[in-house]
Amino acid sequence: MSFRLAAYAVCIVDGRVLVSRYVSPLTGATNWTFPGGRVEQSEDPFDAVIREVAEETGCDAVVERLLGVDSRVIPASEANAGTEHQNVGIFYQVRITGGELRPEPDGDIAESVWTPIPDVAGLQRSSLVDVGLALAQTQPPTGHVPPVPIGGFIQH
DSSP states (O other), X not given: OEEEEEEEEEOEETTEEEEEEEEOTTTOOEEEEOSEEEOOTTOOHHXXXXXXXXXXXXXXXXXXXXXXXXXXXXXXXXXXXXXXXXXXXXXXXXXXXXXXXXXXXXXXXXXXXXXXXXGGGGSOEEHHHHHHHHHHHHXXXXXOOOOOOOBTTEEO
Protein backbone atom coordinates (compact mmCIF):
# COMPACT_ATOMS: atom_id res chain seq x y z
CA MET A 1 0.00 0.00 0.00
CA SER A 2 1.25 3.47 -0.82
CA PHE A 3 0.63 6.42 1.51
CA ARG A 4 0.43 10.19 1.06
CA LEU A 5 -0.02 13.00 3.57
CA ALA A 6 -1.35 16.15 1.92
CA ALA A 7 -2.54 19.62 2.92
CA TYR A 8 -5.35 21.40 1.05
CA ALA A 9 -6.53 25.02 0.98
CA VAL A 10 -10.24 25.82 1.10
CA CYS A 11 -10.77 29.48 0.24
CA ILE A 12 -14.32 30.81 0.03
CA VAL A 13 -15.11 34.46 -0.66
CA ASP A 14 -18.56 35.89 -1.42
CA GLY A 15 -20.07 32.50 -2.28
CA ARG A 16 -17.20 31.51 -4.59
CA VAL A 17 -14.52 28.92 -3.96
CA LEU A 18 -11.00 28.78 -5.37
CA VAL A 19 -10.49 25.59 -7.37
CA SER A 20 -7.59 24.42 -9.54
CA ARG A 21 -7.67 22.32 -12.71
CA TYR A 22 -5.27 19.41 -12.44
CA VAL A 23 -3.99 17.80 -15.65
CA SER A 24 -2.52 14.31 -15.30
CA PRO A 25 0.99 14.20 -16.75
CA LEU A 26 0.42 10.51 -17.60
CA THR A 27 -2.97 10.56 -19.31
CA GLY A 28 -3.87 14.21 -19.89
CA ALA A 29 -7.12 13.66 -17.99
CA THR A 30 -8.30 16.67 -16.01
CA ASN A 31 -10.29 17.28 -12.89
CA TRP A 32 -10.85 20.14 -10.48
CA THR A 33 -9.30 20.09 -7.06
CA PHE A 34 -8.20 22.44 -4.30
CA PRO A 35 -4.78 24.05 -4.21
CA GLY A 36 -2.63 21.77 -2.13
CA GLY A 37 -0.59 18.65 -2.18
CA ARG A 38 2.05 16.46 -0.61
CA VAL A 39 3.55 17.41 2.73
CA GLU A 40 7.29 17.01 2.25
CA GLN A 41 9.43 15.08 4.75
CA SER A 42 10.00 17.16 7.92
CA GLU A 43 7.56 19.84 6.67
CA ASP A 44 4.71 21.10 8.85
CA PRO A 45 1.34 20.68 7.06
CA PHE A 46 0.53 24.29 8.04
CA ASP A 47 3.57 25.46 6.07
CA ALA A 48 2.89 23.00 3.24
CA VAL A 49 -0.54 24.42 2.45
CA ILE A 50 0.84 27.97 2.19
CA ARG A 51 3.67 26.74 -0.05
CA GLU A 52 1.31 24.74 -2.26
CA VAL A 53 -1.05 27.70 -2.75
CA ALA A 54 1.88 29.88 -3.84
CA GLU A 55 3.32 27.22 -6.17
CA GLU A 56 0.05 26.22 -7.81
CA THR A 57 -1.84 29.52 -8.01
CA GLY A 58 0.72 32.34 -7.77
CA CYS A 59 -1.09 33.75 -4.73
CA ASP A 60 -0.03 34.37 -1.17
CA ALA A 61 -2.24 32.90 1.53
CA VAL A 62 -2.63 32.83 5.29
CA VAL A 63 -4.22 30.01 7.24
CA GLU A 64 -7.29 31.11 9.17
CA ARG A 65 -8.20 27.79 10.77
CA LEU A 66 -7.95 24.04 10.60
CA LEU A 67 -11.12 22.60 9.07
CA GLY A 68 -10.50 18.88 9.49
CA VAL A 69 -8.86 15.70 8.29
CA ASP A 70 -9.96 13.15 5.71
CA SER A 71 -8.48 9.68 5.37
CA ARG A 72 -9.40 7.41 2.49
CA VAL A 73 -8.13 4.17 1.07
CA ILE A 74 -8.33 3.83 -2.70
CA PRO A 75 -8.61 0.20 -3.78
CA ALA A 76 -5.91 -1.10 -6.11
CA SER A 77 -8.50 -1.56 -8.86
CA GLU A 78 -9.26 2.20 -8.79
CA ALA A 79 -5.80 3.61 -8.02
CA ASN A 80 -3.61 5.09 -10.76
CA ALA A 81 -0.58 3.04 -9.79
CA GLY A 82 -2.55 -0.20 -9.54
CA THR A 83 -1.78 -0.67 -5.84
CA GLU A 84 -3.94 0.16 -2.85
CA HIS A 85 -3.32 3.75 -1.73
CA GLN A 86 -4.14 5.69 1.43
CA ASN A 87 -4.42 9.48 1.27
CA VAL A 88 -4.65 11.53 4.45
CA GLY A 89 -5.71 15.09 3.67
CA ILE A 90 -5.53 17.97 6.12
CA PHE A 91 -7.91 20.78 5.15
CA TYR A 92 -7.30 24.40 6.11
CA GLN A 93 -9.47 27.46 5.63
CA VAL A 94 -7.22 30.02 3.98
CA ARG A 95 -7.46 33.63 2.89
CA ILE A 96 -5.68 34.96 -0.18
CA THR A 97 -3.63 38.04 0.71
CA GLY A 98 -1.88 38.86 -2.56
CA GLY A 99 -0.57 37.75 -5.91
CA GLU A 100 -2.39 37.00 -9.16
CA LEU A 101 -3.86 33.72 -10.33
CA ARG A 102 -1.73 31.95 -12.92
CA PRO A 103 -1.02 28.38 -14.08
CA GLU A 104 1.58 26.41 -12.14
CA PRO A 105 4.94 26.85 -13.90
CA ASP A 106 6.22 23.42 -14.99
CA GLY A 107 3.49 21.76 -12.94
CA ASP A 108 0.22 19.88 -13.16
CA ILE A 109 -2.15 22.80 -12.43
CA ALA A 110 -3.32 24.36 -15.69
CA GLU A 111 -5.43 27.10 -14.09
CA SER A 112 -7.07 28.23 -10.87
CA VAL A 113 -10.42 30.03 -10.84
CA TRP A 114 -13.03 31.40 -8.49
CA THR A 115 -16.17 29.33 -8.98
CA PRO A 116 -19.65 29.94 -7.51
CA ILE A 117 -20.24 27.18 -4.97
CA PRO A 118 -23.46 25.95 -6.65
CA ASP A 119 -21.51 25.48 -9.93
CA VAL A 120 -19.05 23.06 -8.31
CA ALA A 121 -21.60 20.22 -8.58
CA GLY A 122 -21.27 20.38 -12.39
CA LEU A 123 -17.47 20.13 -12.42
CA GLN A 124 -15.47 16.95 -13.04
CA ARG A 125 -13.73 17.03 -9.66
CA SER A 126 -11.75 15.22 -7.03
CA SER A 127 -13.73 13.93 -4.05
CA LEU A 128 -11.57 16.12 -1.84
CA VAL A 129 -13.45 19.16 -3.16
CA ASP A 130 -16.70 17.81 -1.71
CA VAL A 131 -14.96 16.89 1.55
CA GLY A 132 -13.39 20.36 1.90
CA LEU A 133 -16.64 22.17 1.12
CA ALA A 134 -18.53 20.00 3.62
CA LEU A 135 -15.92 20.76 6.29
CA ALA A 136 -16.04 24.50 5.54
CA GLN A 137 -19.83 24.71 5.45
CA THR A 138 -20.62 22.53 8.48
CA GLN A 139 -17.49 23.04 10.62
CA PRO A 140 -18.05 19.77 12.50
CA PRO A 141 -16.53 19.75 15.99
CA THR A 142 -14.86 16.43 15.20
CA GLY A 143 -13.20 17.79 12.03
CA HIS A 144 -14.59 14.79 10.15
CA VAL A 145 -17.36 14.35 7.58
CA PRO A 146 -18.79 11.16 6.06
CA PRO A 147 -16.96 9.67 3.07
CA VAL A 148 -17.88 11.07 -0.33
CA PRO A 149 -19.20 8.47 -2.79
CA ILE A 150 -17.14 8.18 -5.98
CA GLY A 151 -18.84 8.21 -9.36
CA GLY A 152 -20.21 10.52 -12.03
CA PHE A 153 -18.42 13.86 -11.79
CA ILE A 154 -16.60 12.82 -8.57
CA GLN A 155 -13.27 10.98 -8.84
CA HIS A 156 -10.53 9.85 -6.46
